[in-house]
Amino acid sequence: MNNDTITPIMYGLDLKMNTPYEAYVSNIAVEKHYGNGLQSAFTINPYLLKNGKTTIKIRLLPVKKLAKTLKMIKTCFCNPQM
Numbered sequence: 001m002n003n004d005t006i007t008p009i010m011y012g013l014d015l016k017m018n019t020p021y022e023a024y025v026s027n028i029a030v031e032k033h034y035g036n037g038l039q040s041a042f043t044i045n046p047y048l049l050k051n052g053k054t055t056i057k058i059r060l061l062p063v064k065k066l067a068k069t070l071k072m073i074k075t076c077f078c079n080p081q082m
Helices: none
Strands: 012-017 021-025 028-033 038-043 056-060
Touching (some): 012 028, 012 056, 028 038
Antiparallel strands (some): 012 038, 021 028, 021 056
């Protein structure tokens, strides 16, 4: 009896972003996130259309309403003797 099994190779992306982004594999959008801060992991096997090299593109987008989340420091005290 032959117990040889074939284990398929799984390819994936593991993204940890603090900005909105779009992920593309072979120019096909595979993941989009337009909020702030995300950790996402997913397989890309369904988007690998042929053997060999493929193109993976991560498009970083600007954070909306960034000005409202930034805090301006009006006074800064520093003690050079510390």
